[in-house]
Amino acid sequence: MSDTTATHQFRAETRKVLNILTHSLYTNREIFLRELISNASDALDKLRFLQGKGEAVRDPDLPLEIAITVDKTQRLLIIRDTGVGMSREEMAENLGTIAHSGSEAFLRDLAEAAGTADNKDTAGSIIGRFGIGFYSVFMAADKVEVISRPAVGDAPASLWTSDGEGEFTLGDAPEADAVTRGTLIRVFLKEDATEFLEKYRLEDIIRTHSNFISFPILLEGERVNTTPALWREPKFSISKEQYADFYKFLTYDAKPPLDTLHLSVDAPVQFNALMFIPDVTRDYFGAYRDHWGLDLYVRRVLIQRENKDLVPEYMAFLKGVVDTEDLPLNISRETLQGNLVLRKIAQTLTRQTLSHLERMAESDPEAYKAFWRLHGKVFKLGYNDFVNRDRIVPLLRFNSSALDDADALTSLDEYIGRAKEGQKEIWYAAAPGREAARLNPHVEVFRRKGIEVLYLFEPVDEFALETLGSYKEFAFKAVEHADSAVLDKFRNADEDTPKSAPLSDDDLTAFDALLKTIGKTLGDHIKEVRVSRRLADSPACLVAPDEGVTSSMDKIMRVLHKDDSIPQKIFEVNRDHPILRTLLRIHKTDPDSPQLAEMIRNLFDAALLLDGYVGDPYALAGRVNKLLEEAGAWYVEVRKL
Ligand code: ADP
Ligand code: MG
Numbered sequence: 001m002s003d004t005t006a007t008h009q010f011r012a013e014t015r016k017v018l019n020i021l022t023h024s025l026y027t028n029r030e031i032f033l034r035e036l037i038s039n040a041s042d043a044l045d046k047l048r049f050l051q052g053k054g055e056a057v058r059d060p061d062l063p064l065e066i067a068i069t070v071d072k073t074q075r076l077l078i079i080r081d082t083g084v085g086m087s088r089e090e091m092a093e094n095l096g097t098i099a100h101s102g103s104e105a106f107l108r109d110l111a112e113a114a115g116t117a118d119n120k121d122t123a124g125s126i127i128g129r130f131g132i133g134f135y136s137v138f139m140a141a142d143k144v145e146v147i148s149r150p151a152v153g154d155a156p157a158s159l160w161t162s163d164g165e166g167e168f169t170l171g172d173a174p175e176a177d178a179v180t181r182g183t184l185i186r187v188f189l190k191e192d193a194t195e196f197l198e199k200y201r202l203e204d205i206i207r208t209h210s211n212f213i214s215f216p217i218l219l220e221g222e223r224v225n226t227t228p229a230l231w232r233e234p235k236f237s238i239s240k241e242q243y244a245d246f247y248k249f250l251t252y253d254a255k256p257p258l259d260t261l262h263l264s265v266d267a268p269v270q271f272n273a274l275m276f277i278p279d280v281t282r283d284y285f286g287a288y289r290d291h292w293g294l295d296l297y298v299r300r301v302l303i304q305r306e307n308k309d310l311v312p313e314y315m316a317f318l319k320g321v322v323d324t325e326d327l328p329l330n331i332s333r334e335t336l337q338g339n340l341v342l343r344k345i346a347q348t349l350t351r352q353t354l355s356h357l358e359r360m361a362e363s364d365p366e367a368y369k370a371f372w373r374l375h376g377k378v379f380k381l382g383y384n385d386f387v388n389r390d391r392i393v394p395l396l397r398f399n400s401s402a403l404d405d406a407d408a409l410t411s412l413d414e415y416i417g418r419a420k421e422g423q424k425e426i427w428y429a430a431a432p433g434r435e436a437a438r439l440n441p442h443v444e445v446f447r448r449k450g451i452e453v454l455y456l457f458e459p460v461d462e463f464a465l466e467t468l469g470s471y472k473e474f475a476f477k478a479v480e481h482a483d484s485a486v487l488d489k490f491r492n493a494d495e496d497t498p499k500s501a502p503l504s505d506d507d508l509t510a511f512d513a514l515l516k517t518i519g520k521t522l523g524d525h526i527k528e529v530r531v532s533r534r535l536a537d538s539p540a541c542l543v544a545p546d547e548g549v550t551s552s553m554d555k556i557m558r559v560l561h562k563d564d565s566i567p568q569k570i571f572e573v574n575r576d577h578p579i580l581r582t583l584l585r586i587h588k589t590d591p592d593s594p595q596l597a598e599m600i601r602n603l604f605d606a607a608l609l610l611d612g613y614v615g616d617p618y619a620l621a622g623r624v625n626k627l628l629e630e631a632g633a634w635y636v637e638v639r640k641l
Helices: 012-023 031-052 088-094 103-115 120-129 133-139 191-197 199-210 240-251 340-363 365-384 389-395 412-418 434-439 441-449 459-468 505-525 551-560 578-589 594-610 617-638
Strands: 006-009 066-071 076-081 141-149 158-162 167-172 182-189 217-219 259-265 271-277 294-298 301-307 319-324 425-430 453-456 474-478 526-531 540-543 569-573
Touching: 012 103, 012 133, 031 066, 031 076, 031 133, 031 182, 031 199, 031 301, 066 199, 088 158, 088 167, 133 141, 182 191, 191 199, 199 217, 240 259, 240 271, 240 319, 259 340, 271 340, 271 365, 319 340, 340 365, 340 389, 365 389, 365 459, 389 412, 412 425, 425 441, 425 459, 434 441, 434 453, 441 540, 453 459, 459 474, 459 551, 505 526, 505 569, 505 578, 505 594, 540 594, 569 594, 578 594, 594 617
Parallel strands: 066 217, 294 319, 425 453, 425 474, 526 569
Antiparallel strands: 006 167, 066 076, 076 182, 141 158, 141 182, 158 167, 259 271, 271 319, 294 301, 540 569
16 A cells, blocks of 8 residues: 555445445345446446547547456456546545435435345345445445546546445555556455356346446456347337336336337437336435436437436436437537427427327226326326326326225216216315215215215325316316305205204294304304205314315415414304204203303314314313213213113
8 A cells, every 4th residue: 555545434324324235235235246337337428428528538449348357266356447437536525425315215215125034126226226336345345445547637546445344545556556547346255255256147147237238248358248229229129028127227126117118209309218107106206306307318328317308397207218319429418408409309208108198098097097006196297287288187087986995096087977967067175085085074965966076185186176277168176165056956866855853943043042152152263153054964064254275275375384373264063963953952941051162162173173173182182071071970870880
């Protein structure tokens, strides 16, 4: 070691990752080779990109390739590439820290994967996806040396060494190790990792994981990888397995893709695209926020991974590559943004993807539903795409009261097909789940009349329907805004069968008096109290005074405005419900009974809870307990226990 060598500490999060990699992950260690090869390939891509721009690089005639050799006596595996290389600063930065944000979520995932018995696929795909690839070498090595020399400039080669525990050293590379351009990695294998010295084993690993690398991979001088740029090949010549292999290579997913879209387009711009719809869900608004977009190639040269101008965000679920002849090779990544060629490609890809989904929905509705369950959360954001809106709306899916369970889905066209004669609205109820939607008192009248209600489980659904306004002359409308005059047009044969005996004229008058007492008891918690025409099974509900926002929207706004007050609404009671009948009896003999007042407050609290608001939980619990105490005491007395 030269005297310029300095010792550095790994950053805390790097140490945590290394600790898991070296001490917890034992299965599927072979993927470390995939990661080193993929880094070598990235470095070669970068070099080719520089050359494309006409920049001067060291040793321009050196072939672009990856060479792998072994030294059994030293238990040593060597991987070298002729790519861009790294300066000393870059080595400190790239091999000392973890680049990606979201490393908290990642650490959790990784630790979890390490903890599961079969961590094969999980850990492998996590490592690849989160860009901690280099460190995975310590699954198989107890010491690693990296010697690298940048392709641009005169900087000498530097040597990085580490045993993957707490620290690494960085200094000048010894004369004998001075690579001319690129990177050489010496992997000193652990005692139990000698399998990675066997040629047949290495060959197998390279074929499995790295067959689509676009530079030659030479193992002991012989080329191993064979597959060309698949997206440039004619469709008919590619087998399903080849597509699946390429998908796996691209995404590290264990499961084959749900669907494959392979396009070759000549006008208005020339490009080939090979895109996949994964058979797994990813949270593109959370941990995978930046991990979407398509890889952009210009004449087989990788220009940018995960380019986000090639597809709209609501198609973030698409994985794949685009290769065009219509961009110059020397285009800089900065000028890509807002580039007209990319915009045209994006328009074509968007339309083609929509056509593909339309065909799927038409010819294989079950497959489309599978797509929706995986990616609907992302795709439904397409309601914001004004240009393609008319094609996106028919592709939306919802759960509804007419379906058997929470997993079932309906399209808006199917809903319209089931609509009642004369129905002018598509009704919806926002709720966190199907059970909650079913229990929503506002839905009762619809159930009674046999009118279908869409159940919206996510806030974005309601935003979407409000933005869209209508579909095929049917207005989207929240059940809580239902006007009884409109609903009265739809009568069901049995809906008039009374649940309780009708009240006498005297009792009707007495009930009006009860309403006054309810109004007085609840004071300004409510706007007014009235007899409901919408309730069948529930004793009471709250109704917004006008057609303002729905209560689910209101809640979102209150969260946004940090407003925790409770809106004043109309309190509707079900005159035929046993609770109300009991209240009427008490009220007739003892209108000032404190018991009655407590029951009224409880009735209101229950309605408030169903509306999604929690008033005063302490007062509510106190009242419920008091009622229980009294009911219990009466029960004991009546049963003579
Ligand atoms: P990722 O490849 O996702 O960025 P890695 O942990 O695999 O994460 O690599 C970290 C970084 O180290 C790379 O981004 C690259 O800058 C650098 N690096 C690793 N291997 C090489 C190599 N062979 N040549 C040049 N740079 C490399
Ligand atoms: Mg990598």
